[in-house]
Amino acid sequence: MGGYGDIQLLREDGLRLDGRKLDESRPVTIQAGILPAADGSAMVTHGLNVAVAAVYGPMEAHPRKIQRQDRAVIDVRYNMAPFSTSDRIRPGFNRRSREISKVTAEALESVVLVERYPRSKIRVEIEILAAEAGTRCAGITAASVALADAGIPMRDMIVGVASGKIEDTVVLDLDKAEDNYGQADLPAGILPNTGEIAFLQMDGDLSPEEFDLAMEYNFKAAKEIHEIMVEALQSRYQGGDK
Amino acid sequence: MVELVPNLLRQELGRLAEQDARIDGRARFEGRDIHLETNCLYNAEGSAKVTMGKTVVYAGVKFEIRTPWPDRPSEGSLMCGAELRPVAHRKYEPGPPSPESIELGRVVDRGIRESGCIDMDSLCIIPGEKVWGVMIDIHVLSDGGNIFDACGLAAIAALRTAVVPAERFDVGEDYTLPVNGTPIMASFTRVGGRYVYDPCEEEELGGDERIHITIGDEGHLHSLQKGLRGVFTPQEFAEIFEVAQEKCAELRKIVAKEEAN
Amino acid sequence: MSQGRSGAEQRLVTPGMAIGPLSGMRVGSGAIIHNDEIIATKLGWVREFNGTISVDPINSPYLPRSGDLVIATVAEVRNNLWFMNINGSFQGLLPMSLAPWKVEFGHARQHMDIGDSALARVQEVDECHNVVLTMKGVGLRRLSQGAVVEVPVNHLDRIRGLNNSNLDRMKDVSDCRIIVGENGRVWIDGSEQGISWAREALNIAKKHGHKTDFDKLMSQHESNYVNKGDA
Numbered sequence: 193m194g195g196y197g198d199i200q201l202l203r204e205d206g207l208r209l210d211g212r213k214l215d216e217s218r219p220v221t222i223q224a225g226i227l228p229a230a231d232g233s234a235m236v237t238h239g240l241n242v243a244v245a246a247v248y249g250p251m252e253a254h255p256r257k258i259q260r261q262d263r264a265v266i267d268v269r270y271n272m273a274p275f276s277t278s279d280r281i282r283p284g285f286n287r288r289s290r291e292i293s294k295v296t297a298e299a300l301e302s303v304v305l306v307e308r309y310p311r312s313k314i315r316v317e318i319e320i321l322a323a324e325a326g327t328r329c330a331g332i333t334a335a336s337v338a339l340a341d342a343g344i345p346m347r348d349m350i351v352g353v354a355s356g357k358i359e360d361t362v363v364l365d366l367d368k369a370e371d372n373y374g375q376a377d378l379p380a381g382i383l384p385n386t387g388e389i390a391f392l393q394m395d396g397d398l399s400p401e402e403f404d405l406a407m408e409y410n411f412k413a414a415k416e417i418h419e420i421m422v423e424a425l426q427s428r429y430q431g432g433d434k
Numbered sequence: 435m436v437e438l439v440p441n442l443l444r445q446e447l448g449r450l451a452e453q454d455a456r457i458d459g460r461a462r463f464e465g466r467d468i469h470l471e472t473n474c475l476y477n478a479e480g481s482a483k484v485t486m487g488k489t490v491v492y493a494g495v496k497f498e499i500r501t502p503w504p505d506r507p508s509e510g511s512l513m514c515g516a517e518l519r520p521v522a523h524r525k526y527e528p529g530p531p532s533p534e535s536i537e538l539g540r541v542v543d544r545g546i547r548e549s550g551c552i553d554m555d556s557l558c559i560i561p562g563e564k565v566w567g568v569m570i571d572i573h574v575l576s577d578g579g580n581i582f583d584a585c586g587l588a589a590i591a592a593l594r595t596a597v598v599p600a601e602r603f604d605v606g607e608d609y610t611l612p613v614n615g616t617p618i619m620a621s622f623t624r625v626g627g628r629y630v631y632d633p634c635e636e637e638e639l640g641g642d643e644r645i646h647i648t649i650g651d652e653g654h655l656h657s658l659q660k661g662l663r664g665v666f667t668p669q670e671f672a673e674i675f676e677v678a679q680e681k682c683a684e685l686r687k688i689v690a691k692e693e694a695n
Numbered sequence: 696m697s698q699g700r701s702g703a704e705q706r707l708v709t710p711g712m713a714i715g716p717l718s719g720m721r722v723g724s725g726a727i728i729h730n731d732e733i734i735a736t737k738l739g740w741v742r743e744f745n746g747t748i749s750v751d752p753i754n755s756p757y758l759p760r761s762g763d764l765v766i767a768t769v770a771e772v773r774n775n776l777w778f779m780n781i782n783g784s785f786q787g788l789l790p791m792s793l794a795p796w797k798v799e800f801g802h803a804r805q806h807m808d809i810g811d812s813a814l815a816r817v818q819e820v821d822e823c824h825n826v827v828l829t830m831k832g833v834g835l836r837r838l839s840q841g842a843v844v845e846v847p848v849n850h851l852d853r854i855r856g857l858n859n860s861n862l863d864r865m866k867d868v869s870d871c872r873i874i875v876g877e878n879g880r881v882w883i884d885g886s887e888q889g890i891s892w893a894r895e896a897l898n899i900a901k902k903h904g905h906k907t908d909f910d911k912l913m914s915q916h917e918s919n920y921v922n923k924g925d926a
Contacts, residue, residue: 226490227490227521227575227576228487228488228490228576228578229488229522229523229524229576229577229578229635230521230576231754231756232754233576240476240477242475242476244521244575246521246522246575246576248520248524249756249784250756250784251524251784252784252785252786261823269519269520269521269528271519271521273492273494273571273573274494274496274515274517274569274571274573275475275477275478275481275494275495275496275571275573276475276477276478276494277477278477278602279496279498280496280498280569280571283515283517283531283571284530303710303711305727305736309784309824310822310823310824311785311823311824312784312785312824315520317519317520317521319519319521319573319575321475321492321494321573322475322476322477322478323477324476324477339710340709340710340737340738341738341754342754342756343737343738343752343753343754343755343756343849344737344756345710345725345736345737346710346711346736346737347710347711347727347729347734347736348710348711348734349709349710349711383711384711385711385712385713385734386711386729421709422709422712425707425709425738426707426709429707429738429753430707438768438770438780438809438810439810440768440810440812440843441808441810441811441812442812442838442840442841442842442843443842443843444810445840446842446890449887450887453887455887455891457894459891459895
């Protein structure tokens with residue numbers, strides 16, 4: 193979180209700079225099955241973020257050292273396209289993407305029935321085409337829809353959501369300015385049906401009360417976005433049945 | 435990962451070729467439907483998405499300010515790169531850029547650069563001190579065959595919609611990047627013994643060598659590339675070159691139509 | 696596969712979605728029990744049959760089972776065995792002793808080389824998903840002609856139709872031999888026109904196999920072939 197000196201992020205009328213209420217998400221759209229070469233795929237737009245996920249597998253885990261005799265491993269690659277940010281990113285893995293890939297994989301391994309596929313790997317490729325704060329969450333949401341689209345069994349999906357703090361006020365779903373000049377960011381991966389949490393990160397400064405409110409906002413957003421995820425999957429396959 | 439080529443597929447492609455037919459029902463020099471969308475990505479100064487059959491490709495343009503080369507103090511620079519990341523197909527593996535993705539980026543780069551559609555002098559801000567570096571990055575999301583043409587088309591369409599972000603860099607007002615021309619690539623793969631235009635995934639899998647031809651607005655060649663194992667005759671080239679002229683003109687119209695919208 | 700998918704009752708569920716209370720029902724594939732509730736684990740149609748609730752998945756990877764008839768392609772050859780791609784997570788192993796020929800050690804390649812396809816049966820699958828194939832059995836052989844088309848495994852039932860009715864119609868119209876492998880590969884052999892018609896029919900199944908208007912689309916496609924033949 194950057195400093196918050198002179199930048200005003202809340203308007204006189206109590207709304208945020210882009211006119212959103214404190215507990216309002218940016219608009220979310222989801223499409224399933226957009227990449228024909230993949231076994232499953234999805235595109236999520238969340239505000240101006242664009243995240244695409246492709247799923248391949250299950251396939252034999254290579255190299256052998258990553259193989260698990262009792263379950264599948266989920267091999268996640270989170271990557272930002274060079275043109276996804278305001279300054280071009282040099283292609284290739286960096287520390288940030290490695291960390292996000294790791295915790296995303298562990299979150300997905302918590303919901304996928306990995307014990308069904310010993311010695312296998314399931315490849316999840318997350319590509320961020322446009323970034324406007326909140327790409328890891330859009331990526332998790334896209335990955336969940338892509339896994340469902342690929343027919344991978346899961347006990348629940350994961351919805352990526354985030355809340356944060358700006359001008360000492362807890363708000364849902366930070367946009368770019370709020371992320372740059374706010375005081376805290378709390379991204380979470382929520383299982384919409386069980387209410388469990390599979391992914392959690394935070395940076396900045398939050399009091400215990402602020403944390404509770406931020407999580408309350410996150411659960412509210414997860415419910416809303418989950419409906420869009422379900423709609424995206426159903427609408428892809430329901431055509432012709434009406 | 436080297437893909438397994440079923441012998442039955444090669445046999446069938448050969449049989450189809452004898453009857454001048456293709457596995458997906460197209461005529462020999464018929465392309466798949468193309469969908470082009472420009473200005474589709476926030477944060478890219480120019481962008482395009484191309485869908486051709488099962489192939490999906492994005493291109494994004496970014497600018498940076500750099501110091502010119504001492505021997506060319508008033509010239510900016512252009513760079514085009516492609517990534518064949520594992521998102522695009524089961525066959526692509528993670529790791530440093532493969533020879534295939536480097537070839538792809540360089541072939542597209544040559545076509546655009548050599549057509550002269552970007553006047554490098556127009557990228558000068560202060561001679562000897564500051565010039566623009568233009569970077570086109572191509573991102574293949576789904577490889578359903580003939581990614582070369584899709585990448586070439588996405589790259590030039592993105593470039594033609596790019597806006598130079600001068601304000602953000604504090605060097606004047608934003609302006610549309612001047613692009614004088616629309617170089618277009620047409621690719622042919624030998625399938626069942628003869629060349630076909632715009633090969634699909636199965637044709638590439640069971641086919642042989644390929645030829646990529648980039649042609650400018652006046653019908654001049656700007657880049658050629660022969661790839662994969664195999665040889666061809668001058669007569670064969672003459673035939674596909676003629677087809678390429680026609681195909682490139684058609685694709686150029688698609689770019690113009692998208693720009694008019 | 697029309698059982699339990701009649702009219703208004705059909706319900707498309709997504710992973711994690713509650714299907715209903717357990718209350719005496721058994722749980723089949725594509726669902727699990729969580730807190731006395733039946734939860735879907737796959738995207739698919741809910742099916743209730745003989746007191747068992749399951750989810751017919753829309754999309755599914757191929758999981759080999761012993762006895763499956765599969766269309767396999769040789770990926771690697773050793774002195775005394777073949778590794779075959781069977782469209783699953785792991786390659787299947789065909790030992791020399793289960794080949795239909797008398798193979799001398801070191802001569803496996805002379806019988807079947809890399810890229811060759813064969814009709815084989817899954818002999819055995821162990822807990823770790825190791826697959827052993829056999830080519831001993833009626834009709835099991837190397838496929839030296841014809842075409843192979845891949846289709847989603849969960850659409851195979853629709854492609855076959857009730858008592859193979861769809862498949863028989865396809866064979867009749869195209870005048871082709873057609874063999875459906877459980878691994879989502881269909882072998883077609885006949886005239887070039889017949890093969891291309893059957894390929895297109897399977898493409899329709901790929902795109903529309905999960906929809907209720909699938910049968911209608913197939914009938915349309917059938918009449919297309921007849922028209923072409925008449926012309």
